[in-house]
Amino acid sequence: xxxxxxxxxxxxxxxxxxxxxxxxxxxxxxxxxxxxxxxxxxxxxxxxxxxxxxxxxxxxxxxxxxxxxxxxxxxxxxxxxxxxxxxxxxxxxxxxxxxxxxxxxxxxxxxxxxxxxxxxxxxxxxxxxxxxxxxxxxxxxxxxxxxxxxxxxxxxxxxxxxxxxxxxxxxxxxxxxxxxxxxxxxxxxxxxxxxxxxxxxxxxxxxxxxxxxxxxxxxxxxxxxxxxxxxxxxxxxxxxxxxxxxxxxxxxxxxxxxxxxxxxxxxxxxxxxxxxxxxxxxxxxxxxxxxxxxxxxxxxxxxxxxxxxxxxxxxxxxxxxxxxxxxxxxxxxxxxxxxxxxxxxxxxxxxxxxxxxxxxxxxxxxxxxxxxxxxxxxxxxxxxxxxxxxxxxxxxxxxxxxxxxxxxxx
Amino acid sequence: xxxxxxxxxxxxxxxxxxxxxxxxxxxxxxxxxxxxxxxxxxxxxxxxxxxxxxxxxxxxxxxxxxxxxxxxxxxxxxxxxxxxxxxxxxxxxxxxxxxxxxxxxxxxxxxx
Ligand code: FES
Ligand SMILES: [Fe+2]
Numbered sequence: 001x002x003x004x005x006x007x008x009x010x011x012x013x014x015x016x017x018x019x020x021x022x023x024x025x026x027x028x029x030x031x032x033x034x035x036x037x038x039x040x041x042x043x044x045x046x047x048x049x050x051x052x053x054x055x056x057x058x059x060x061x062x063x064x065x066x067x068x069x070x071x072x073x074x075x076x077x078x079x080x081x082x083x084x085x086x087x088x089x090x091x092x093x094x095x096x097x098x099x100x101x102x103x104x105x106x107x108x109x110x111x112x113x114x115x116x117x118x119x120x121x122x123x124x125x126x127x128x129x130x131x132x133x134x135x136x137x138x139x140x141x142x143x144x145x146x147x148x149x150x151x152x153x154x155x156x157x158x159x160x161x162x163x164x165x166x167x168x169x170x171x172x173x174x175x176x177x178x179x180x181x182x183x184x185x186x187x188x189x190x191x192x193x194x195x196x197x198x199x200x201x202x203x204x205x206x207x208x209x210x211x212x213x214x215x216x217x218x219x220x221x222x223x224x225x226x227x228x229x230x231x232x233x234x235x236x237x238x239x240x241x242x243x244x245x246x247x248x249x250x251x252x253x254x255x256x257x258x259x260x261x262x263x264x265x266x267x268x269x270x271x272x273x274x275x276x277x278x279x280x281x282x283x284x285x286x287x288x289x290x291x292x293x294x295x296x297x298x299x300x301x302x303x304x305x306x307x308x309x310x311x312x313x314x315x316x317x318x319x320x321x322x323x324x325x326x327x328x329x330x331x332x333x334x335x336x337x338x339x340x341x342x343x344x345x346x347x348x349x350x351x352x353x354x355x356x357x358x359x360x361x362x363x364x365x366x367x368x369x370x371x372x373x374x375x376x377x378x379x380x381x382x383x384x385x386x387x388x389x390x391x392x393x394x395x396x397x398x399x400x401x402x403x404x405x406x407x408x409x410x
Numbered sequence: 411x412x413x414x415x416x417x418x419x420x421x422x423x424x425x426x427x428x429x430x431x432x433x434x435x436x437x438x439x440x441x442x443x444x445x446x447x448x449x450x451x452x453x454x455x456x457x458x459x460x461x462x463x464x465x466x467x468x469x470x471x472x473x474x475x476x477x478x479x480x481x482x483x484x485x486x487x488x489x490x491x492x493x494x495x496x497x498x499x500x501x502x503x504x505x506x507x508x509x510x511x512x513x514x515x516x517x518x519x520x521x522x
Contacts, residue, residue, distance in 0.1 A: 197515075197517050198515070198516040199515055199516065200514050200516050201508070201514060202512075226497055226498060226504065226506070227493065227497055227504065261492075261496035261497070262496070263452075263488070263489075263492035263493070263496055264496070266456075266460070267489060270463065347471075348466075348470070348471065349469065349471055349474065349482050349485075350466060350467050352471055353463075353466075353485045353486055353489050356486050356489040357490070357492070360490045360493065363513070364504045364507070366513075367508045368504060368507045368508075369508075370507075370508035371506055371507040371508040373508075
């Protein structure tokens, strides 16, 4: 075997995608405040960003306000009269006050009588945007009320996930943007999983340090040695790239998964023996785990630029149908991370307790993951390293970086 | 009268320290527990876990009478405490990990 062949074998997934290359990962994009300013304008204000789930605003008039620090704005996502989702900047077209006072990164509420009103001077808006009434309207010299509605934002829904695009004229629709990845993940009944456990924290690191740490399985046998000792046999395979997005699959032979101790077995079996919560490989979209392998853990994609959607269908972590990560830049060196575990609602107390156990294990694994990020960031800011090397199964990081550079133009 | 349903009086000594309605309170208990605290609680709970499941499942979520609720809270505490015995060698923190107090549980308190 020639040296070239050996190299090719070592990079079997990566070599299937010659266009993204086999180069190193630059450190500059992680530690440069100037590049972060470009990311704001050229990336986060241009692409489709996942901002919520339909189940978060189930009824007409329900809203969620999501702060998007990287774009210096907050977005109101509100269930309109026709049942669809409307998205607006949270700003009053009169003098710029926030329409809804926010209580944190996410604020939930309900618009009574399908109107939103600004508490500064009392302007009232329809939940689909137009201004409905202006106190003492006759005192304004001239008003073009058509131009004084709430400032709308492009919004679309894919499989119950609400996305926005902050560009005034997006170059692609959401379905064009998601492309083949959208098809790959379509058809799973995500909406059934109305029970969620959500964690967030602000990490003192660049958002890509956090994203990349969650975009590979190489760290599992080391970083998760304590919480998931049985995942040492993990197979990370079936890599597929769909433009800026990518996916892959985790299998762990033999099929015992994480269930190896008396408590994990006791709680795990509560869920695995329940018709509702047991692994439902049959519900997976056809292209995911096509052979319906029993040691399937979850499908592991990267939805460009800042969203990870892991679909397990109850197989990997008992009862857990899917889980998500999202990474919201606050500054070049500060990131809001959000992690959510989704389950179908429990039918009895033991199921709720079993979910609490599975959730606790996964939360603990996330504590292991996030434990590296600030150290990595701090060390990289030293500038000692200019480039980082990537192994074959770090392909999804490589793909994100490749497309990141195309958006930023560097 | 016992705080717990009949058949679970052996768990009585753990009620004061472990039976909390909220994840936050249970976490605070975990973070301040010793290896011995975890082990005695773990041993007592594991022994009766199956019968505790049966007992709490006689009721619907959200409709548990007070004594059952206390037992349920102990089961929840065990759900979160058991990894410290089985996986973390009695450490009150997840070894080599991020500061757990910086994680915000944005789902609020799911107690039942
Ligand atoms: S700023 Fe909103 S009504 Fe004046
Ligand atoms: Fe991890």
